[in-house]
Amino acid sequence: MPEQILQTRNITKKYGTFSAVDNLSFSLQKGDIYGLIGQNGAGKTTLLKMVGGLTVPASGELELFGQASEDGLNRARLRIGCMIESPAFFPYLSATENLEYYRIQKGISGAKRVREVLQFVGLSDTGRKKFKDFSMGMKQRLGLALAIMGNPELIILDEPINGLDPMGIAEFRDIIWKLNRECKTTVLLSSHILGELSQIATVYGFINRGRLIEQISAKELTEKCKRRLVIKVNDTEKAVRILKDELSCTQYEIRDSRIFVDKYMDTPEVLTDTLVKSGIHVSELTTTGLNLEQYFINLVGGNQNA
Secondary structure, three states, X not given: OOOEEEEEEEEEEEEOOEEEEEEEEEEEEOOOEEXXXXXXXXXXXXXXXXXXXXXXXXXXXXXXXXXXXXXHHHHHHHHEEEEOOOOOOOOOOEHHHHHHHHHHHHOOOOOHHHHHHHHHOOOOOOOOOEHHHOOHHHHHHHHHHHHHOOOOOEEEEEOOOOOOOHHHHHHHHHHHHHHHHHOOOEEEEEOOOHHHHOOXXXXXXXXEOOEEEEEEEHHHHHHHHOOEEEEEEOOHHHHHHHHHHHHOOOOEEEEOOXXXXXXXXXXXHHHHHHXXXXXXXXXXXXXXXXXXXXXXXXXXXXXXXX
């Protein structure tokens, strides 16, 4: 059974009378890439800040690596790295100089660690180029280099691909994959670019108005969103027998007087011709299936931006 490294129980954060995070409970397993999805203002950043120790919950409990006390959480947070909002780098220093400053400040031994993380994120050849002259993609990768410099077991990334061009997004995605697969780092990240998130996340948490409305694995979500043929017939029972006996179709579901079929997506005429020849009247033939963005919109109810 996977090790649980993070859990919140009814965690709440208020600003005045406004609840940015409201009674939110979720868990994170070791090895996951957990994608936190929600529209702007849903509470994603506030939740990540509480996990990272940048702000304090008003109520509820947060447990990290089995620690829930204040002292225990402070120790546990030495095992995580964070990239929340924009890291404060010195504009007139190079990538190496910026990371060397933070390495000394954080008490990380070994100057070679700076070279290692720069190589890992693809910034080893920036030389004396100043941070102020970096592209957005380079700045984001330097922020990631800072977050992983202490060899964290868990890394927290808030909108890490925000503002990147398609090439930058692809490069950053590959770095996250490598971090998770090769370094065995658990990843908790938020993003509003749902198409990209769907390519790397192993678990999703959907948050709306400060509340977690669903937590689901990528495998379960794929099953829910997969493309299917939807058939409406005059005799459902007979149609199902024909599907099984003549077309060897055993993966189906009957819902609302309709049959949802996984097979024959590319050749629906084979299915309909067989049914019609057997005396079944097919009154409706459509397809169903959602992408991550459509699923989120349906979940929160309404056309909202993630």
